[in-house]
Amino acid sequence: MSPCPYVQLDVFADRPGAGNPLAVVPDARGLNDATMQAIARWTRLPETTFVFPSPTATADYAVRIFSPRHEVPFAGHPSVGTAHVLLDRGLVTPR
Secondary structure, three states: OOOOOOEEEEEOOOOOOOOEEEEEEOOOOOOOHHHHHHHHHHHOOOOEEEEEEOOOOOOOEEEEEEOOOOEEOOOHHHHHHHHHHHHHOOOOOOO
16 A cells, blocks of 8 residues: 555644544545545554545535545535645645
8 A cells, every 4th residue: 555645634733633633634535435434444543534636627626535434515614624634734825
């Protein structure tokens, strides 16, 4: 298995361990559904997000969210946390 870099963070927290835990895979290109589900199960966090290039010109990226058991259509803290990671790493810029 090839490496899959990810970031783990606490969303809505002023210190480690105080917020909502999240894992973010900033570049999920090449990962299939089964692999994303396996990674989400492995992290044992409430949600893990996987970032892909945007399929449209009106968005900077696409994101898929997985819990350890299934894909989640939308969740607030994973969306905010993912945006924070991408902005912090300079992968997207504010509009």
